[in-house]
Amino acid sequence: MLKVFPLIILAMLFNGCSKESDSGYMKKAEDELKKNNISEAVLSYENLIKEYPESPLAPQALSKLASLYQNKLVKGIDSPKSLSRAAELYREIFDKYPDSKEAPEGLFMSGFILANELSSYNEATATYNLFLENFPDHKLAPAAKDELENMGLSPEQILQKKITSGK
Template sequence: MFRSISFSAIFTFLLMLTACGPSREKMISRLDEMDKALTASHPADSVKVGELISAYQGFAHKYPKDSLAPLYLFKAAGLCMSFNKSIQALDIYRAIRADYPTWRKAPDCLFLEGFIFENNIKDLAKAKQVYTEFIAQYPNSELRDDAENAIKYLGKPLDEVIREFEAKNAANDTLKTAGK
């Protein structure tokens, strides 16, 4: 009896492995095909964009422990940003940070939340709060300077920002010339 239970358990386990393997691989292959088709189409079809976003999220839902799950979610959020689905992008970036806090792009997700509040939603107070949180949580990030500059220039008209950069560059040129 014990022998038949062990054989049955092993058989069930092997069956599960073979059932899960191709399904995962098929999903990855399908996601790659969908991504290539979307990239090749100009202008992008909004229905296909929505399908790809859902497919990326579906993979992450089905395989949450897979190393590709946070990457696919990140791609989904990027598509959301590109196609003016700001709230959905925010939700996905937050989910990545909550579910994959040690993933290499988790800091970028917080920065991009600030970017969305600043540029898409136009909530400058919330953008400042998120950028400040980003600087506090990730002081060594490559995006730290970008977050600091975003805070510095929040709400300023583009022409004013350009004048400030031109003045700063002129001052730097003067210092370089004086040092020669």
């Protein structure tokens, strides 16, 4: 037993030292994306978010992860679930990191996916209103207002509405 004990201690030390840094996870995710290893990139982003929730890289990792789901690049998940997951992740950026530079775009994208991809108009309306309440002067505020005005309308209906109103 005495001969095994130092080996156990040594193994525990090496195991404790092997934890990846937040920037290490981000670099690994980006490297995996370049190699088109989406599942490995997803895992690295998820590990960064889980292990370093206070990292300044966490909102960026959430945004990149959401984009992978939005673009339906994650294997083994159907389109509606992928889009739903993207909307959740984009919203999570605002919920967890409301002061981050990614928060406004995250909240807007959540509303956009809910309205235009998932036809969840009530939830999209609430999300766009929350966006406008928190970011009234953001560059996407006019787009959020347009989305609210035209939600649920086909492109033809939007065009007809603009022609009729003279805009």
